Amino acid sequence: TACENCEITVYNLSEPCESKICVKKMGEYGVKRLPAIAVNGELIGCCTNDGITKEDLIRAGIGSS
Secondary structure, three states: OOOOOOOOOOOOOOOOOOOOHHHHHHHHHHHHOOOOOOOOOOEEEHHOOOOOOHHHHOOOOOOOO
């Protein structure tokens, strides 16, 4: 719940709108994974990682027998 003076915009990337504004915003904010939250035009700390890398998968044991 936000305050009465707050504006909340939700973009559903699984069903993007015709204008594709959600895709544009994703690029502007540097979104690498979902869900992501931006406040005042900036991704919050939990959403700023670089996404999944090959090294992350190897460290998790993916590909090992």
